[in-house]
Amino acid sequence: VATDDTGDQAELLAAVTELGAALRELVAVSVTTTVGPAELRAAAAQAREAAAGLGVSRRSRDQLPVLDDPVRFRRVYNPVSGIGSAVAPPLVIRRVDGGVEAEATLGPPYEGSPSYVHGGMSALLLDQVLSAAAHSAGLWGMTGRLELDYRRPVPLETALLLRAAVADSRGRRVTVAGSIALAEAPDHALVQARGMWVAPRPERVEEYFSAITDASGRPSRPHRPDDTAAGVDGA
Amino acid sequence: VATDDTGDQAELLAAVTELGAALRELVAVSVTTTVGPAELRAAAAQAREAAAGLGVSRRSRDQLPVLDDPVRFRRVYNPVSGIGSAVAPPLVIRRVDGGVEAEATLGPPYEGSPSYVHGGMSALLLDQVLSAAAHSAGLWGMTGRLELDYRRPVPLETALLLRAAVADSRGRRVTVAGSIALAEAPDHALVQARGMWVAPRPERVEEYFSAITDASGRPSRPHRPDDTAAGVDGA
Numbered sequence: 001v002a003t004d005d006t007g008d009q010a011e012l013l014a015a016v017t018e019l020g021a022a023l024r025e026l027v028a029v030s031v032t033t034t035v036g037p038a039e040l041r042a043a044a045a046q047a048r049e050a051a052a053g054l055g056v057s058r059r060s061r062d063q064l065p066v067l068d069d070p071v072r073f074r075r076v077y078n079p080v081s082g083i084g085s086a087v088a089p090p091l092v093i094r095r096v097d098g099g100v101e102a103e104a105t106l107g108p109p110y111e112g113s114p115s116y117v118h119g120g121m122s123a124l125l126l127d128q129v130l131s132a133a134a135h136s137a138g139l140w141g142m143t144g145r146l147e148l149d150y151r152r153p154v155p156l157e158t159a160l161l162l163r164a165a166v167a168d169s170r171g172r173r174v175t176v177a178g179s180i181a182l183a184e185a186p187d188h189a190l191v192q193a194r195g196m197w198v199a200p201r202p203e204r205v206e207e208y209f210s211a212i213t214d215a216s217g218r219p220s221r222p223h224r225p226d227d228t229a230a231g232v233d234g235a
Numbered sequence: 236v237a238t239d240d241t242g243d244q245a246e247l248l249a250a251v252t253e254l255g256a257a258l259r260e261l262v263a264v265s266v267t268t269t270v271g272p273a274e275l276r277a278a279a280a281q282a283r284e285a286a287a288g289l290g291v292s293r294r295s296r297d298q299l300p301v302l303d304d305p306v307r308f309r310r311v312y313n314p315v316s317g318i319g320s321a322v323a324p325p326l327v328i329r330r331v332d333g334g335v336e337a338e339a340t341l342g343p344p345y346e347g348s349p350s351y352v353h354g355g356m357s358a359l360l361l362d363q364v365l366s367a368a369a370h371s372a373g374l375w376g377m378t379g380r381l382e383l384d385y386r387r388p389v390p391l392e393t394a395l396l397l398r399a400a401v402a403d404s405r406g407r408r409v410t411v412a413g414s415i416a417l418a419e420a421p422d423h424a425l426v427q428a429r430g431m432w433v434a435p436r437p438e439r440v441e442e443y444f445s446a447i448t449d450a451s452g453r454p455s456r457p458h459r460p461d462d463t464a465a466g467v468d469g470a
Contacts, residue, residue, distance in 0.1 A: 015272035015273075016275060018275070018276060019276070019282070021279075023262060023279075026283075026286040026321075029289045029290045029293065030254060030319070030321060031300075031319065033289035033292065034292045034293060034301070035288070035291060040247075040254045041253060041254070043288050044253045046282075046284055047258050047260075047282070050277075050282055051260050051264045051278075053278050053281070054275070055268065056270060056274075057270050058267045059268075062350060077266040077343065077346070079344060086321065087262065087322050087344050109312070112377075113443070114457070115297060115447060116443070118359070119366075119377065120358055120360065120363055120378075124353070124356060124358060124359045126355070131354075142354065142385065143347075146354065146358060146383045147380075209348075209349060
C-alpha cells in the first residue's frame with residue numbers, strides 16, 4: 001500500500017486484494033477438482049451467496065472504481081494486472097532499465113493445449129506488458145496493431161519472464177516490442193510480440209470516454225502520463 | 236447435453252455448468268461492487284470455504300478432466316469456450332457455411348480502457364475462434380502466428396459477433412482469418428485477425444504431450460479431427 005493512500009483507502013485496498021486472491025484460488029481449484037456433482041453444487045451455492053453479499057451495492061459501467069488512481073495508473077480490476085481481478089494472474093509489472101518486466105507462473109485456468117498456456121492468453125498478457133512499456137516511457141495509447149510469433153509452447157506452472165520496451169515513438173504512435181521466456185532462460189523467447197499503440201485524437205478521446213467519471217462523479221479521460229489533466233490508463 | 240453422454244456424465248456436466256455460471260457471476264460482481272472492507276472480507280471467507288470443499292480431490296496437471304471429450308473436442312475448462320471456466324465468457328462457437336461464428340457480450344471483468352474490452356482480451360477470443368475454424372475444417376495445430384488490427388474500440392456490454400474462416404491450408408500449416416464486429420453491424424470489423432496454426436511434427440507432439448493422459452490414465456495426444464488415434468483439441 002502506497003504511503004499516500006488514506007487509511008480508509010488502505011483498508012479497502014487490503015480487502016480488495018484479499019478477495020481477489022480468494023477468488024483466484026477458487027477459480028484455480030474449480031478447474032482441477034474431481035469432486036462429484038453434489039459437492040460442485042454446494043460450491044456453486046456458496047459462490048451465489050458470496051455474490052449476493054457483494055451485489056447489494058454496485059457502480060455503473062461508466063464510473064471508475066474508487067481505488068483506481070489516475071495519477072499512479074492503478075487499475076485494481078484490470079484483467080491482467082489488477083490485484084482485485086480473479087481473471088488476472090495478476091501480473092506485477094515493474095520498470096527496469098529501458099522498459100518493463102514481469103514474472104508470472106500460470107496455472108490450469110490459463111490452459112490451451114494440454115499442459116501449455118493458451119496461445120491467446122499469451123497475447124492477452126503481452127498486450128498488457130507492451131502497453132505498460134509505452135506508459136513507462138510517458139506515452140499513452142490504445143492497441144492499434146499487435147503481432148505475435150509463437151516459437152515454442154509456453155508451459156503451465158513454470159516461472160516465466162515477460163519483457164517489453166519501446167522501439168519507436170512518433171507523434172501519437174508508439175511501437176513496442178516484447179517477449180515471453182522461461183525465467184531460467186530469459187533471452188530465448190517462446191513468444192515474441194510487436195505492437196503499435198495509438199493515442200486517439202482529442203475529439204476521439206471525447207467521443208470514446210465522454211461518459212466516464214471517477215468514483216466521485218468527476219469526468220475522467222485517459223491521457224499521457226505527462227499531461228496535467230486528470231485521466232486513467234488503459235490497454 | 237449430448238445424447239451419448241452417460242447419465243453420470245450428464246449429471247456431472249450439469250453441475251460443472253452450474254458452478255461455472257455461479258463463479259462467472261461472482262467474478263463479475265466482485266469487480267463492480269462498492270461494498271466496504273468488512274463485506275469484501277466476508278465474501279473472501281465464503282470463497283475460501285467453497286475452494287476448500289472443491290479442493291479435497293484434484294486431478295494433476297497432466298490428467299485431462301473426465302468430461303473432456305477427444306472425439307467431440309469438448310474442453311470444459313478452456314479459458315475462452317469452457318462452460319466450466321470462470322475466466323471464459325464462455326464463447327459458444329458454432330459451425331456456419333464456410334467457417335465458424337460466436338456471439339458474445341462482455342462485461343466489466345474484460346475491461347481495458349474504461350468501458351471498452353481490453354485489447355488483449357480481443358486477441359484471446361480471436362485466437363480461440365480462429366483455432367476453432369481450423370478444427371471445423373478438419374485441421375489441428377498450435378498457434379504459430381497471430382496478427383491483429385484494431386480499427387475501433389470494442390464496447391463492453393454490447394452484443395458482439397466473432398467470425399473466422401480458413402483462408403489457406405498447406406501441409407501442416409493452416410491460415411485463418413476472422414473478426415470481431417458489433418452484432419448489429421457484422422460486416423464492419425472492429426478488430427481483424429489473421430493467424431497461422433501449425434500441426435507439430437509427430438516427434439514434437441510426443442515431446443510436448445508425452446505425459447498427458449485422459450481421466451482413466453490412457454495416453455492422449457492432440458491430433459487432427461480426421462485422425463483415428465485418440466486425442467484432444469487445443470489452442
